[in-house]
Amino acid sequence: MLENYLPVMVLIGIAFAFAIGSVVMSRLIGQKKPSAVKLAPYECGMPLLSSVQERFSIKFYIVAMLFILFDIEAVFLYPWAIMFKRLGIFGFIEMGVFIVILLVGFIYVWKKGALEWEE
């Protein structure tokens, strides 16, 4: 079974070699004239105005949490998708209940305004 994955291993090796090789090549061939200004963070030619580690909107964090919930839902859908013939009507109803429970959560999230970006 595991030797089935041998080509993937070889492919990982080739891809690694490609990524490292091309960067090393560019290191060797490319010119090097670093200067303090060149190495400063890009700010459209202006001197740096403020620190980079600024705060960003909490929305992004909420999206990440919602993603985990719904991704797990998708993970549960795959086994059902492949076995649903054998599970039959019973499996379908079970899955329906599962999805309805998640939908209730989804509606709650929606009503709470977690999906709003305007304000």
Place this chain on the structure above:
Amino acid sequence: MTEQLIMLGLILAKLGLIFIVILTLAAYLVLAERKILARMQLRYGPNRVGPFGMLQPLSDLIKLLTKEDFLPAAADKWLFLIAPGLSALTALLTFAVIPFGPPLEIFGRTLPLVVIDLNIGLLYFLGLSSLAVYGMALGGWASNSKYALLGSIRGLSQLISYELSMGLAVVPVVMMARSFSLTEIVMAQAEIPYALLNPPAFLIFLISIVAESKRIPFDMPEAENELVAGFHTEYSGMRFGLFFVGEYINLIILGSMLTVLFLGGWHGPWLPGVVWFSLKVLAVCFFFIWVRASLPRLRYDQLMHFGWKVLLPLALLNALVTGAILLWIGQ
């Protein structure tokens, strides 16, 4: 022993060939995109290097190699160095499971035209497409620059949002083919491609992969008029090149996945399977370029609304309805 050696040789030959073809294709896809975009905007596009600009990718490569490969002073060194490689690596690895033709008879043995026909090929693709987020996220974060950080955070939440509807749009395909193996999914479409059997899933998947490819109208991670270049603002030389190549390889992969899952893979009349497969993939790539020439960029809130409030419920509903119909037909 010789048997195993021959098999290993075949695997290596296949991998090497695929690798070269993919990289060349990605390079020429860039040229094709520039040419087609130019034509759609009544320009000529690159036409100086070689006949019809055919040597442009080569000169681009030389330029990228000879550019200075610098490390911004404020950057997190190791993550900054790793990110572009990660981006190219995940894109290249996905190719292992894509079947690009029917099995071939060579020297009395059958040679499947896929690097490896995993029985979980579809999950392998979904897993790698999730990992692909890391290259962008780490690159933007490690650059320690405003534009890069904003681009990567935006991109992160865009990619994971549309990954949901992409994953859910695939569920009906698994139901109809009753397999995760991409070869078997193509086999199951011998008569009628799933794009016709289940158009909603096809449309949801199509929109999601345009978003996954970070291209117009979903190119928020690198919106050039507000974020300079988004997550790869601080990158130069071949590191930028790796991001760039990764992006175009990703485009070919998404096109191939659309072909495999919904457009019937290598099936088609008259022409050999490999030719059909390439034609379909190139048509999808052309569609991507066409979309880029035609549509404006979405606003960020519109983008998130569309993903969460329209595509996600639709994809869920479609999975349930498909299941119900298939069960009803089965009885």
